[in-house]
Amino acid sequence: xxxxxxxxxxxxxxxxxxxxxxxxxxxxxxxxxxxxxxxxxxxxxxxxxxxxxxxxxxxxxxxxxxxxxxxxxxxxxxxxxxxxxxxxxxxxxxxxxxxxxxxxxxxxxxxx
Amino acid sequence: xxxxxxxxxxxxxxxxxxxxxxxxxxxxxxxxxxxxxxxxxxxxxxxxxxxxxxxxxxxxxxxxxxxxxxxxxxxxxxxxxxxxxxxxxxxxxxxxxxxxxxxxxxxxxxxxxxxx
Numbered sequence: 001x002x003x004x005x006x007x008x009x010x011x012x013x014x015x016x017x018x019x020x021x022x023x024x025x026x027x028x029x030x031x032x033x034x035x036x037x038x039x040x041x042x043x044x045x046x047x048x049x050x051x052x053x054x055x056x057x058x059x060x061x062x063x064x065x066x067x068x069x070x071x072x073x074x075x076x077x078x079x080x081x082x083x084x085x086x087x088x089x090x091x092x093x094x095x096x097x098x099x100x101x102x103x104x105x106x107x108x109x110x111x112x
Numbered sequence: 113x114x115x116x117x118x119x120x121x122x123x124x125x126x127x128x129x130x131x132x133x134x135x136x137x138x139x140x141x142x143x144x145x146x147x148x149x150x151x152x153x154x155x156x157x158x159x160x161x162x163x164x165x166x167x168x169x170x171x172x173x174x175x176x177x178x179x180x181x182x183x184x185x186x187x188x189x190x191x192x193x194x195x196x197x198x199x200x201x202x203x204x205x206x207x208x209x210x211x212x213x214x215x216x217x218x219x220x221x222x223x224x225x226x227x228x
Contacts, residue, residue: 032214034216042222043202043219043221043222046217049216051214089154089155093215093217098143098145098160098206098208099145099157099160099170100155100157102154102155103154104154105154
């Protein structure tokens with residue numbers, strides 16, 4: 001069945017460090033891919049998405065490229081801030097059922 | 113403001129006492145869904161609805177019911193709650209998923225449920 005695997009962390013970085021959170025997926029067909037972010041005590045917010053191979057999603061300095069050949073959608077940011085501390089979820093969306101299949105989340109802590 | 117709202121935000125109840133968690137969206141979305149979030153398991157879909165009067169089971173539907181009588185509302189019903197339903201619940205909505213599932217799902221703030 002469809003699945004998403006992401007590095008589980010926790011990840012602790014210093015401010016201005018480079019961030020990579022790995023995400024790979026298994027799916028039939030070509031699903032759309034998403035990164036959501038969950039700040040403490042809040043719901044999930046869309047961070048970025050890509051809907052077809054080689055698409056690059058970007059938002060707030062974060063980027064991820066849909067790589068069909070490696071079935072990956074790694075999240076990157078060149079210089080993290082304390083305010084980026086949150087849990088990050090990689091997900092794919094099934095066309096048929098319409099639901100999101102989530103990875104287990106990666107908790108990021110950024111220290112000043 | 114476009115949003116998904118849920119009520120209540122926090123709920124403590126006892127085993128077997130029926131409860132309903134409401135969900136409402138103001139974006140005229142066709143698709144609505146319920147997820148539960150558990151430590152180590154991530155988020156899993158409970159039920160979903162493609163449109164009014166059309167609902168179907170997700171990956172973990174046991175012990176839950178839903179209804180979709182109006183486009184904007186999608187309540188989650190626990191007829192006889194049990195302790196293993198203690199969890200954080202999220203409602204989400206979107207336009208119809210699209211040919212490649214490209215439409216974004218928007219999430220409510222969550223309902224934290226404790227069943228004693």
